[in-house]
Amino acid sequence: MYKIALIGDRDTIIGFKLLGVSLFPVTSKDEAVEVLDKLVKEEYAVIFVTEDIAGQIVEEIERLQKISFASITIMPAKLEKKYLGLKILRRSIEKAIGTDILFRKEVE
Amino acid sequence: MLLKVNPNRMELLRLKKRLLVAKRGYKLLKDKRDALIQVFVRLAKESDTVREELEENLLKCYTFFSNASNLMSKLTLEETLLFPKAKSETEVSFKNIMSVNVPQYEFKCEGKYYSYSLVDTTAELDGALKKYHDILPLMLKVAELDKAIALLANEIEKTRRRVNALEYVIIPDLEETIAFITMKLDEMARSTNSAIMRIKDIIRA
Numbered sequence: 001m002y003k004i005a006l007i008g009d010r011d012t013i014i015g016f017k018l019l020g021v022s023l024f025p026v027t028s029k030d031e032a033v034e035v036l037d038k039l040v041k042e043e044y045a046v047i048f049v050t051e052d053i054a055g056q057i058v059e060e061i062e063r064l065q066k067i068s069f070a071s072i073t074i075m076p077a078k079l080e081k082k083y084l085g086l087k088i089l090r091r092s093i094e095k096a097i098g099t100d101i102l103f104r105k106e107v108e
Numbered sequence: 109m110l111l112k113v114n115p116n117r118m119e120l121l122r123l124k125k126r127l128l129v130a131k132r133g134y135k136l137l138k139d140k141r142d143a144l145i146q147v148f149v150r151l152a153k154e155s156d157t158v159r160e161e162l163e164e165n166l167l168k169c170y171t172f173f174s175n176a177s178n179l180m181s182k183l184t185l186e187e188t189l190l191f192p193k194a195k196s197e198t199e200v201s202f203k204n205i206m207s208v209n210v211p212q213y214e215f216k217c218e219g220k221y222y223s224y225s226l227v228d229t230t231a232e233l234d235g236a237l238k239k240y241h242d243i244l245p246l247m248l249k250v251a252e253l254d255k256a257i258a259l260l261a262n263e264i265e266k267t268r269r270r271v272n273a274l275e276y277v278i279i280p281d282l283e284e285t286i287a288f289i290t291m292k293l294d295e296m297a298r299s300t301n302s303a304i305m306r307i308k309d310i311i312r313a
Contacts, residue, residue, distance in 0.1 A: 019192065
């Protein structure tokens with residue numbers, strides 16, 4: 001059995017507390033990187049990062065996603081949708097097959 | 109580019125064998141790449157729709173929860189959230205897609221998550237928690253697809269590089285070298301022939 005972790009600002013993730021998910025409220029970029037580095041070495045299979053934090057540590061997330069066992073996923077934050085997850089998805093699609101196949105609305 | 113080998117018969121045989129293997133490997137890898145891309149496109153489209161669904165639902169969850177928390181005093185809410193009884197975990201199994209091991213997550217929630225006094229809390233909180241509980245499997249699904257896509261994209265890039273290396277470098281090089289050695293050997297045969305003919309003429313005369 002593996003654990004589930006949430007990294008993000010406190011207000012967004014606090015609702016998951018009673019479900020027994022491990023919460024890691026962070027506020028700064030350095031803190032987030034530190035927590036993420038620590039979590040991928042532990043028994044976490046899935047790590048969710050809220051968008052506002054993820055936006056600051058995209059490179060770190062993409063790097064760890066490739067090499068670590070855990071799946072690091074971006075979830076939308078409370079305040080606004082930034083479509084960061086979708087952007088990363090598009091980037092990996094472009095990397096893999098060289099063109100954009102999701103002819104969906106523009107998200108810029 | 110010519111390979112640096114000695115133009116003799118043994119080298120020729122060796123290279124011919126290598127060319128056969130390279131051609132077979134090229135065909136196999138090309139098939140692998142095509143199959144990977146097929147799976148990848150399917151997953152990418154699925155991920156796109158699932159993610160959209162998740163974003164919509166999650167925002168609804170947030171609204172529910174803020175409604176609930178606004179109806180309670182901050183202190184009560186903190187107290188309520190202090191000691192969770194439930195435990196959410198996930199079971200991981202692996203699925204093999206064209207030799208890429210892709211994880212699959214299954215959501216398990218043990219214990220009741222209503223671990224608070226019903227007197228101090230509002231009904232909205234119950235509803236919000238139920239919504240959060242229901243959305244976790246969807247979140248795991250997105251995580252699963254994200255990971256699969258990252259791994260597959262990596263593998264496709266690797267395979268494509270190998271296919272290209274075989275197609276544009278190794279196979280042409282081998283063919284060129286084989287042609288070179290064949291010509292060299294033929295040339296040597298001709299020169300021996302003519303030498304023998306010349307010697308024959310000298311002896312006769």
